[in-house]
Amino acid sequence: MLKPVRKGLTEDEAVSGETEKLIKTTGHLPHSKAEEANAVDQKVVLAKLNSHLLWKFFALTVLCYIDRTNLAFAAIQLNKSLGFTEHIYGVGASIFFVGYSICQIPSNLILVRVGAPLWLSVLIVSWGIVATAFAAINGKWMFYILRLLLGATESGTFPGMWYHLSTFYTDKEIGVAYSYVSAGTALSQVIGAPLAAGLLALDGWLGLAGWQWLFIVEGIPTVLMGLYTKVNLAESPAKASFLTPAEKAWLQQRHAESKANKTMAGVEVSAWGAVHNWRTWYLALINLCDSTVKYAIIYWCPLIIYHMVGENMPHAAGEAAVPHDAVVALLTALPFGFAAFFMLINARHSAATGERRWHVTIPLAISSLALASMSHTMAHSPFLAFMSLLAATLAWAPNGILYSYPATFLQGAAAATGVALINSIANIGGMIGPYLIGRRARLSALLV
Numbered sequence: 001m002l003k004p005v006r007k008g009l010t011e012d013e014a015v016s017g018e019t020e021k022l023i024k025t026t027g028h029l030p031h032s033k034a035e036e037a038n039a040v041d042q043k044v045v046l047a048k049l050n051s052h053l054l055w056k057f058f059a060l061t062v063l064c065y066i067d068r069t070n071l072a073f074a075a076i077q078l079n080k081s082l083g084f085t086e087h088i089y090g091v092g093a094s095i096f097f098v099g100y101s102i103c104q105i106p107s108n109l110i111l112v113r114v115g116a117p118l119w120l121s122v123l124i125v126s127w128g129i130v131a132t133a134f135a136a137i138n139g140k141w142m143f144y145i146l147r148l149l150l151g152a153t154e155s156g157t158f159p160g161m162w163y164h165l166s167t168f169y170t171d172k173e174i175g176v177a178y179s180y181v182s183a184g185t186a187l188s189q190v191i192g193a194p195l196a197a198g199l200l201a202l203d204g205w206l207g208l209a210g211w212q213w214l215f216i217v218e219g220i221p222t223v224l225m226g227l228y229t230k231v232n233l234a235e236s237p238a239k240a241s242f243l244t245p246a247e248k249a250w251l252q253q254r255h256a257e258s259k260a261n262k263t264m265a266g267v268e269v270s271a272w273g274a275v276h277n278w279r280t281w282y283l284a285l286i287n288l289c290d291s292t293v294k295y296a297i298i299y300w301c302p303l304i305i306y307h308m309v310g311e312n313m314p315h316a317a318g319e320a321a322v323p324h325d326a327v328v329a330l331l332t333a334l335p336f337g338f339a340a341f342f343m344l345i346n347a348r349h350s351a352a353t354g355e356r357r358w359h360v361t362i363p364l365a366i367s368s369l370a371l372a373s374m375s376h377t378m379a380h381s382p383f384l385a386f387m388s389l390l391a392a393t394l395a396w397a398p399n400g401i402l403y404s405y406p407a408t409f410l411q412g413a414a415a416a417t418g419v420a421l422i423n424s425i426a427n428i429g430g431m432i433g434p435y436l437i438g439r440r441a442r443l444s445a446l447l448v
Helices: 011-026 031-038 042-082 086-114 116-136 140-154 157-166 174-200 210-232 245-264 271-276 278-311 325-353 357-380 382-396 413-426 429-444
Strands: none
Touching (some): 042 086, 042 278, 086 140, 086 157, 086 429, 116 140, 116 157, 116 210, 174 210, 174 278, 278 325, 278 413, 325 357
């Protein structure tokens, strides 16, 4: 018999709390609950979780990155239309991450308090509105302000999704689960590239430039997805309508047992405890280096390919070769298709073998060497430069594995704060990577 629910606790928190106390005192689950747990098919429950949660978060990731990075495709027309230099473009691409990094921790703490369906929907609708407003850009200052606002409104999405997944999955399962979600960061470019090609081709239709159509058409679906999330995302295992009562009980018991074991092992539970834990900062530093490479590729990949293709197109003597925007957008899809493939294969192999360190180290080492070689290969062989670009997308491979680590030493409010802190520092790479390449392009006049 459960004790009366304390004021201020939800029903599932009370159930989990009582179960956790019993585990601490007896070392095992209550007999009746253990029988219920044994009657549940774990594979069936996990399949239900995957089908309910992962596709929704994957779709959110795709929309998030399309709205965040469609600037890379729009830049081909936008820079010419508004007279933006590589420096202005680089600053605008980077300033997004100021608002993004600052707002992540407060955003995730709000999510823990009010629930994922409500808070994620507020964030998604807000960023969809801001993303659509980019069609009205008329100068660099409006460009900078909207990029800053887009960063602030998108800030809580990824740490919020991770925290919500951690209430359903164990620390051993969340790496693969989050990899499927994170695959959207790369596949958004595969989807976004042909979509951008079609929208940029609408240049001049109804008096709007192609880049304006790009922002309008890609921003509106995000608002609709935000409304859908509020209605259809399960708030917790106890409130998951797609699960049977026994399956709900099993998930709550499993979560309570894991929480009790972690507590006895001295795992951080307080919000500020995550900030003081050296492993949080260590993971943040690794993710910072990784994100610097990834965002440099994301924001400059279309322009790099534009340069590669332009150099080898037939053109009249004395005239510059100008590749078609659609050709560039379509070619851009290929490296990101490889990135998504590498990420999923690496995460599944890591989960199957139980090894994490080398599954992080090897891809990052290859990616860094490939990216470093591009300055040489671009000057001598566009084909080798493109191969280097494909190899550089191995920077995406460790993503899910890296984000499986926090669940091993953080829980509750500490996990919410820790993952937000890791993600906010990691995304400073979004300021560094695009800016450095923009700075180099400005000095060397490599890209046009």
